[in-house]
Structure formats: C-alpha cells, structure tokens
Amino acid sequence: MWRHIASNAVTMLIVLLFLLGGVILWGQGQYTASGPLQQAICVDVPSGSTMRRLSVNLEERGAVTSSTIFRMGADYADKTSQLKAGSYLVDPGASMQEIVDVVTRGGASTCGTEVVYRIGVNRLGVQVRELDPATNQFAERANFNPVEDETPEVYTEKKAEADTRFRVALAEGVTSWQVVESLKAMDVLEGTVAELPPEGSLAPDSYEIQPGDDRAEIVARMQAAQEERVAEAWSNRDENLPIETPEELLVLASIIEKETGVADERGQVASVFVNRLNRGMRLQTDPTVIYGVTEGKGVLGRGLRQSELRAATPWNTYVIEGLPPTPIANPGTASLEAAAQPLETNYVFFVADGTGGHAFAETLDEHNRNVARWREIEAERANQSSGN
Numbered sequence: 001m002w003r004h005i006a007s008n009a010v011t012m013l014i015v016l017l018f019l020l021g022g023v024i025l026w027g028q029g030q031y032t033a034s035g036p037l038q039q040a041i042c043v044d045v046p047s048g049s050t051m052r053r054l055s056v057n058l059e060e061r062g063a064v065t066s067s068t069i070f071r072m073g074a075d076y077a078d079k080t081s082q083l084k085a086g087s088y089l090v091d092p093g094a095s096m097q098e099i100v101d102v103v104t105r106g107g108a109s110t111c112g113t114e115v116v117y118r119i120g121v122n123r124l125g126v127q128v129r130e131l132d133p134a135t136n137q138f139a140e141r142a143n144f145n146p147v148e149d150e151t152p153e154v155y156t157e158k159k160a161e162a163d164t165r166f167r168v169a170l171a172e173g174v175t176s177w178q179v180v181e182s183l184k185a186m187d188v189l190e191g192t193v194a195e196l197p198p199e200g201s202l203a204p205d206s207y208e209i210q211p212g213d214d215r216a217e218i219v220a221r222m223q224a225a226q227e228e229r230v231a232e233a234w235s236n237r238d239e240n241l242p243i244e245t246p247e248e249l250l251v252l253a254s255i256i257e258k259e260t261g262v263a264d265e266r267g268q269v270a271s272v273f274v275n276r277l278n279r280g281m282r283l284q285t286d287p288t289v290i291y292g293v294t295e296g297k298g299v300l301g302r303g304l305r306q307s308e309l310r311a312a313t314p315w316n317t318y319v320i321e322g323l324p325p326t327p328i329a330n331p332g333t334a335s336l337e338a339a340a341q342p343l344e345t346n347y348v349f350f351v352a353d354g355t356g357g358h359a360f361a362e363t364l365d366e367h368n369r370n371v372a373r374w375r376e377i378e379a380e381r382a383n384q385s386s387g388n
Contacts, residue, residue, distance in 0.1 A: 030065060031073035034093040037063050040133040042111035044163055045103055047085040051075075054083065054103065063090055063099065070096045079104045087112030087163040089133055113164045114138070115155070119182040120171045122299055128155050146185045159188065159211070166211065168218065172204040172332035173257045175296030179222070179330070183215045191215045199296060200250045200327025201226050229333055237340040242277035243323070253339040254327035258287035262357045266334055270342035272350055272360065281348065283317035291315045291328035 041061060045054060051074050055067035064070045073096055074080045082104040089111040090099055111131050118125040128142040142152040158164050166188055170179065176197045183189060191214035203225035209218060233253075234246040243249055252273060260269050276283055290300050292313030309316075315324040331339075345360070349367035353359040354377040361367035 030069050031096045033095055035063060035095050035099070036065055037090065037092045037094060040089060040091050040136065042131065042133050043088050043090050043099075043103065044112070045083060045085050045088065047162060049083060049085065051080045051083055058099065063094070064096050070100070073097060074100045074104075085162070087165075089131065089136070113141075113158045113161065115158060115164060115166050115188075116169055117167070117182070117186050118169045118171070119174055119179055121173050121178075124182040124185055126155065128152070128158055146187070166209045168207045168209055170202065170204045170207070170222065170330070172335065173329045174204070175199060175291075175329050176202055177296045178298075180215075180219070183218065186215075189213055189215050189218070191217075193219055197223060198326070200254050200330055202330045203229055204330055204332045226330070229336055233333075233336040233340040236337075238342070241340070241342075242274060243339075248323055249336070249339050250331070251323045251325075251327045253331035253335040254329045255283070255285055255287060255323075256338050257331035257335040258329050259285060260358065263334060265357055266338035267341075267343035268345060268347060268360055269350065269358070270338040271345040272347045274342045275346065275348050277322065279348070280321075282319075282321060283323070285317050288315045288317040288324050288328055289313075291324075296328070 041063060043054075043058065043063070051071055052067075055064065055070040055074075058064045058070065059067040071080070077097075077100065079100055084104060086103075088102050090102065094102075111133060113128065113130050116127045116129070118127060123145055124147060126142070126144055126146050127140060129138040129140045131138050141154045141158070144150075144152055144155070168183075168186070176199050179202055180193050180196060183193065188211040189209070190212055193216050197219055202219065202222040205222075205225060207218060207221060230246050230250055234249055237249065241249075243252060252270070255273065256266055256269050260266060273283055273285075275281075286304060289304055289309055292311070292315035293304075293308055294300055309318050312319050314320070315326075315328060317324060346362045347360040349361040349364070349370075350358040351361075351367065351370050351374050353370070354374065359370040359373070361370055
C-alpha cells in the first residue's frame with residue numbers, strides 16, 4: 001500500500017512540476033509578448049518610487065496586462081532595485097520586458113517637459129516644451145529671452161518639477177563671449193567662468209545639464225569636445241593644404257562657418273580660401289572685419305563702413321596677409337571637415353546670389369558680373385520695401 005501511495009505521490013509531483021513549468025512558460029510569454037497599449041504614453045517615475053507602485057499604475061493605464069507578472073519579470077531579471085526616477089516614453093505595443101528596460105536603464109528622460117537654452121548667433125532663447133506621446137512631437141509652452149523678456153510663469157513652474165529635463169543647445173558660429181554671457185543668464189546654473197575661453201575652442205552641440213551644474217564645468221565639456229573634433233579633422237586633412245597647424249585649421253573653419261549657412265556650400269567656400277592662400281591673395285572676407293570691430297562681443301547689427309574695411313586690425317583680411325591670428329567664432333564639425341578637406345575647384349571669388357547662397361567665380365570678370373547681379377537684387381528689394 002505504501003508503495004502505491006508513494007507511486008501516486010511521485011506522479012502527482014511530476015504533474016505539479018509540469019503544471020508549474022507551464023505556468024512559468026506562460027508567464028515568460030506574457031512578459032515578453034507585445035503589450036496592450038494602442039497609443040504611446042508618458043510614464044512618470046517619481047524619486048523614491050517602487051516597482052510595485054509603478055506596476056499598479058501601468059496596469060491601471062492599460063500598459064500591461066498583469067502588474068504581478070510585470071513585478072515577477074523585473075525581479076527575475078534582477079532589475080527591481082534598479083528603478084530610475086524620470087519621465088519615460090512607452091511606445092504602443094511595448095512588452096513588459098521593454099518597459100522594465102526603459103525605466104531601469106537610466107540616462108536622460110525621454111518624455112515629459114524639456115527646457116532648452118538655445119545660444120544663437122543673434123539671441124539667447126529659452127524654450128519650454130512638452131512631448132505629446134500620441135504624436136511623438138514636442139508642443140511649445142513658452143519661448144523667451146531671459147535677458148530682455150519677463151519670465152513666463154510656466155517656466156518657473158516646470159523648472160521646479162523634479163522630472164523636467166534641461167539642455168543647452170549651442171549653435172554653430174557663436175563667439176566664446178556670447179556663450180559665457182548666455183551661461184550667466186541661465187538661472188539654473190551656478191558658479192562663474194573665470195576666464196573667457198579662447199575663440200573657437202567651444203564645440204557647438206547639445207549638452208544635457210542639471211540644475212546646480214557649474215558653469216565652468218559646462219565650458220570645460222564644450223572645450224573637451226572641440227579638442228577632439230579639431231584633432232580628428234586635422235588627422236584626416238588633405239595633403240598640401242596651405243595651413244600648418246591644427247590652430248590654423250580652426251581659424252579657417254571659423255571663417256567658413258561665418259561665411260555661409262548653406263551646408264552644401266562649405267566645401268566650395270573652403271576651396272575659395274584655400275585657393276587664395278595658395279596664390280598669395282588676401283582672403284578679403286567681411287566676417288573677419290566684423291570680428292575686428294566687435295571682437296566677438298555681440299552682433300554688429302549694421303553694414304560695414306568703408307572706413308572699417310580699410311582699418312588695420314589683426315582680423316581685417318582686406319588689410320592683412322593670410323589668416324587672422326585667432327578664430328572669429330566657434331565652428332561646427334561640418335566647417336572643420338570642409339577646412340580639412342575642401343573641394344577641388346578653381347574658384348577664387350564668391351558673392352551672395354539672392355537665394356541665401358553664393359555665386360562662385362574663377363575670374364574677376366565673371367565675379368564682377370555676379371556682383372552686378374547681386375546689386376540689382378539689392379536694389380529690387382529696396383524698392384519693394386519702400387513701396388510697402
């Protein structure tokens with residue numbers, strides 16, 4: 001009898017093990033399968049939150065089919081204690097496994113409110129925007145100049161929220177003085193910048209910041225990034241360029257940056273300056289003259305005077321030979337690459353063509369015709385403006 005009982009017990013245990021294995025397999029399938037979300041949502045994870053609280057919230061919002069399986073899967077993956085505070089975008093159909101990965105990965109939040117401090121050539125702008133998870137597009141809530149405008153209430157509110165993200169967006173062609181002055185105006189930062197960074201030494205890019213970050217440390221990040229970019233461009237430079245050092249490459253790149261905002265033109269503009277240097281011609285570029293007037297401290301805001309074109313400054317390439325002694329702005333990667341690898345052309349002249357780009361020429365006669373056409377366009381625009 002005991003043998004019979006033992007036999008039945010073993011059979012029952014085997015059945016239970018099979019059932020348990022089936023349940024586990026089913027749970028694993030549920031954990032990795034596509035989820036029920038039909039539309040993307042933002043999931044907020046407050047500081048100090050728990051996986052249990054998050055799982056219940058996700059089930060209530062229809063993002064997961066079972067908060068229990070969600071927690072068990074996170075625990076099995078040893079990620080229960082790795083929950084990171086923030087606001088995260090959960091895509092339609094995201095599996096429980098994918099959601100767990102998103103909220104435990106760390107790094108920048110991917111949803112919610114973002115404050116972007118845009119350091120541009122003409123102004124500092126502060127933009128408050130929120131991601132609409134349904135469209136994956138940002139909706140602007142505010143846009144203002146912190147130096148000139150009244151601070152919007154929404155900025156003050158969002159700045160105080162724990163899950164708001166902050167970013168500094170540095171545009172190509174700004175000067176080091178403009179960068180430092182803009183950082184001073186950002187009320188979420190602390191500390192001072194003891195010395196003005198050398199012109200050209202700051203990399204235009206987007207930088208994640210946190211309230212309380214030190215201004216000098218942000219500048220150091222920008223400088224480190226630019227050092228890497230200059231070194232890479234220099235290592236990939238064409239042979240026989242009429243420049244001898246990475247510093248001269250940076251100077252040339254800054255002039256290219258200020259001469260054109262058309263991406264496809266950078267190589268041609270670079271070729272003009274390289275051809276001029278090779279022929280011993282003066283560069284004769286207006287942005288260098290402007291820098292000699294302003295020394296990078298603000299925007300000139302008017303046309304150049306004839307007296308300024310003739311004035312002897314270290315940067316006036318109508319007067320000096322070769323490159324100026326320093327960059328005239330902070331160039332981006334594309335301008336560095338154009339300076340290091342210019343197009344091969346015979347161009348030595350260019351002038352605005354009325355479309356935002358330039359007309360290039362190999363001879364003075366051709367250039368004079370292009371200049372005449374540009375003067376006609378200027379006159380037509382002046383007549384249209386006066387007629388209005």
